[in-house]
Amino acid sequence: MTAGSGQDDEPRTTSRPARPGTGDRPASAPSTFATARAILRKDLAIELRTKESVPAMTLFTVTVFVLFHFGLDRDTLEGDLASGVLWVTLLLAAVIGVSRLFATEREQGGIDGLLLAPVDRTALWLAKAAALFLYLTAVEVVALAAFAILLLGPDLLPALPVLALLLLAVNIGVAAIGALVSALAAETRAHELIVPLMLLPLVVPLLIAAASATEPLLRGDQGAEDLVRWLGLLTLYDVVFVLIAAAVFDFLLDD
């Protein structure tokens, strides 16, 4: 995902005419990837010290599993019900991560510092998407274990390899679109309302593909019949939204 967006971004940003401030970049400016790595390191350091997003998201998933236990009045889940509960919970937890993604930039004015730096703005999207991807992966490790212990009827282990593949594809899509939605909502007055309202419809195709592909895995039998088609849909979604987000993101920051 990263190679394509970085390469075709470089010439476009430098050759855009009549935008003071971005054109006269010094020749020794760091590459998009180096900048993205630096911003990502900063975000991870903040997350490690404040422990804001990942613990909250993890706690949220476990709480929602408990809610589903009482709401459905079931001790164990399997098949379509298990798949739906798992994916809806993970996507709702992603909403928390997305709404906190630009929190330090918004609340403490960090965005001004980033905008004053003579670097490619797409790097900011790349770094935020990478951070969100890592948060989601960390949350899912704990959430899957909790789900297997608390709710899941059949054994999780045989389903795990395929499930990991699906989680990877979904995380890329959520990271790409989540970083864009977070930046869109960051400048609005009601950002905590806009993020869930905008993100949840946008991830419906991911939910359809992931939940349908997971359903046979969590039924106990190993019939992954339409897996290739669902993975194809997930990949298509990832490619389209990575490209779109990388292309339009710097327009959000041109001030």
Next chain:
Amino acid sequence: MFSRGIKPFAIAAAAMTAISLALVFFYAPLDADQGFIQKIFYVHVPLAIVALLGFVAGGIFGVMHLRSGDRAWDARSYVAIHISIIFGCAVLVTGAIWAKAAWGHWWLWDEPVLVSFLVVFLLYCVYYPLRFSIEDPDRQARYSSVFAIAAGAFVPINFAAVRMAEAFTHPRVLSQTGGSMPGEMRLTFIACIVAVTLLFVTLFKLELTAKNASAQLSRLRRALEPEAAA
């Protein structure tokens, strides 16, 4: 500048609506299965097609705005999405009425077009809170265009996903609008699409003109105000 051609479009839209309504009620044959209620199809489907094209057009206008920096394109993007949302309400209402009359339920989850339309409609409803909670006009235009582009690209992907989810459980041999329509029905259907498209363009132009006029008015007011105060 936006008002050019609005009168001929309005006349054409009115004439075409009258003609297509006449075709619907007096020319198109009654559907063998569903009888009279099937005629809501001539309103429901054209509205849905035009609304979806309007959403995609809003995305294309957004691209034009970001490329050119001309705020007029953002106004076009906004008005296209605005009218598509209004058409979208009509699509959901007529769809529910049709579903109730034909199948006995107000809502059917195994009707992929209706379901994906609902998801798209829910997404576009966020356009208003997003747009109107940004005060700086330049930023408002840019953020709205970015949303219009991302959402415009979402429309076809969402339709593919919902249709795939249905395709495995309910194989559909022929789509509702498929090639099996008899000639009279098809002619009426095409006339209805033309009428709804003309209606969309007329409303689009009307809304743009009104927006433009009120913006001009407030500009003039602001220009006059210091003199009045002095």
